[in-house]
Amino acid sequence: MIDINLLRKQLPEVVARLKTRNFEFPEKEFLALENERKEIQSKTEELQAVRNSLSRQIGQAKKSGESAEDLMKEAAALPEKLADLEKQLGEIRNKLNNLLQRVPNLPNPECPIGRDDRANVEQWRWGTPRQFDFPVKDHVDVAAPLGMDFDTAAKLSGSRFCFMKGEIAHLHRALAQFMLDLHTRKHGYTECYTPYIVNASTMYGTGQLPKFAEDLYSARIGGYEEEGEHELQYLIPTAEVPLTNTVSGKMLKESDLPIKITAQTPCFRSEAGSYGRDTRGMIRQHQFEKVEMVRIVPETDSYAHLKEMVKNAEEVLQLLELPYRVIMLSTGDMGFSAAQTFDIEVWVPAQNTYREISSCSNCEDFQARRMGTRYKGKDGKTHYVHTLNGSGVAVGRCLVAVIENYQNADGSVTIPKVLRPYMGGLEKIEPPAKKA
Template identity: 50%
Template sequence: MYDIKWIRENPETFDKARARRGLEPLSAGLLALDDARRAAIARLQAAQERRNAASKEIGAAMQAKDAARAEALKAEVAGIKEDWPQLEAAEREAVGALDKALSEIPNAPLESVPEGKDENENVEVLRWGEPRQFDFTPKEHFELGEGLGLMDFEGAAKLSGARFVVNKGKLARLERALAQFMLNLHTDEHGYQEVNPPLLVRDAAMFGTAQLPKFREDQFSVTAGRGDAAQEQAPFWLIPTAEVPLTNLAGGQIIDEALLPLRMTAGTYCFRAEAGAAGRDTRGMIRQHQFFKVELVSVTTAEQSLEEHERMTQCAEKVLQLLELPYRKVVLCTGDMGFASQKTYDLEVWLPGQGKYREISSCSVCGDFQARRMNARYRPKDGAPRFVHTLNGSGVAVGRALIAVIENYQQADGSIEVPKVLRPFMGGTDIITRE
């Protein structure tokens, strides 16, 4: 979230950053809203000052036995009191209008981010591994899973509708093994602290990481089932990613600089309405309403954040390297990057069944954009508290990793070889066959 003071001091820089995202100039409109806010605050303060002064003058007039002046002053104070609710309402409305406008503005891309309109203009920066050459036509994951009798989309549809799946037997265990492997790697070797956060959060948490208010239609909300009116008016949100609770743990705090960077990881179910995904990836597990993901979150200083971004991305890459899954790394262009991001790397894993690379991880540095929304600060050794910088990344999406393993390790007979790094989690199973 932007600081209106900074926009007032740097209107051209602000509009230039918007132009890089393909957005129209907005500084003039925001400054007009800020002028209205300032004017409303000034009117309220002036009325308060005049009320206080008039109250003192009433006492002086009464001491001087000037009844007419005392009555006139009393009438003036009564008029101010009568107007007070409207003045307060005008101030709330002006402050709210500016806050709403600021909350819906995306973050500014870093200068190193390439300009472009959409995903077709993202820039590949690295390619790792060679796609396997099959001596048969590779199948897609859902063909293999259903062929093994271990991936049930029809059963899931009966329970919950489209974009759900029921994985069974060794395939369910393989999914669990992937999550355990990733969490062990990030905690034991990469220095992240494992956290088991709530899956239900309040509005403030979703606002803090910028899912609200702009992306409300992409979220699932639920209300408490206790008949409690207060609960019904303040719904919970199912988290779209563990980024939400993990990042918000720093909200409203002033953290000692010596404790930074904070590095957290969590394996959680995630929930997304996929409101804008009609007709896309309708078959299989690529785009689900519910999926499991291992998330990485860092909270750090401005000076450390870009280096931390490179480090976080490398931690996610290590997952794919140990699984021996070919992938490529791309930096997203200005037209494809997320709302809260300053810069994003996507890792795209090779899927032989589709014959193309598909996203499996996004690692983003957000600067102080989220920290301002949730008032997350740190105390430097010298000086006043400053806003932290936040980063988040998939380390990686477990469901998509399962897809990638199924497709890359498939055999001619439809069985699935278990990657070596996962076998310790699979109870000795090295080949998944039909049960």
């Protein structure tokens, strides 16, 4: 949530910055609510002044032996009037809060300005795409004989799910284990195991609610025949949600920071509005695995942490020897909570292009304000933490990249060297017919 004081002091500048995100701030509604708030607060202050004055007059009257009956009657009517004003003020604050809930984060001034991904700016590339001397197949055709089964998944769950068995399932698990080991043993993250179902306040804390409710899978916990309330809960769209919210509502010490945590979880997304896009294979699924990195840091050096996080994700692909590029997202292409985002896109040979495999974002204090997470600085003052999140990386898309970049003419897939210890020393995954 953006700081309401920025809106009060720098409204034209904030409105202009939000326009670069394709967001039209409801300026008239905000100003009307603000005027109403100021009016009610002014009336409240006036009544409080009257109450204080009457209190003094009553005290003086009693001290001098005069009758204070009329003054006391007047004073007795004030609590009800003040309570009514307080109720009105609470309603106005709720309306302002509801308005702010739907406002995206302010973009960092360094972000390229543009309406969509066409304005993204490439930063650098790593690796050279492999030149094949045989017709390249996509991951679906390569992996189907190896144990990747979309038909069975469709029978069990519907479209955009994947069923894997045998060595291809093992390779998928090996990728996740390799990523976790790299981030925990070398990059200094603490591994976590999180719930896959969270409550609404947790989704609100990181900005998924209320704006993206249609993108989430939800369920009511408990039987409908039981007494009591049945809170609507949500399957996580990313481990960012439970990991970041571990500090919700906390007052931390600066010495507690930075907090660096990681987790491998399934991610559940309805992909609302994306029908017809990437319907083949594992690129865009309703359920997929991801290793997520989260950092909770002081406000003073969050952008240095963002650079480190991008390097952490890059190293995954470098060790796998997968070509990629890094791009800075434009103001119109960034996620709701992000102030600045770098995407890492891996080379996918069958599509002859780079596809997103990691997104690393600095949310500054946007999520911290929603979660109520602050820290006591060395200066003795209270500050909101800055939160960062990044994919380290998406396991399914990484599997796609490995299958396509390491495919062979005979239908086998060479295992990247760094993964072989996780595969029991296996160097290739071969079709059953070839094994025979």
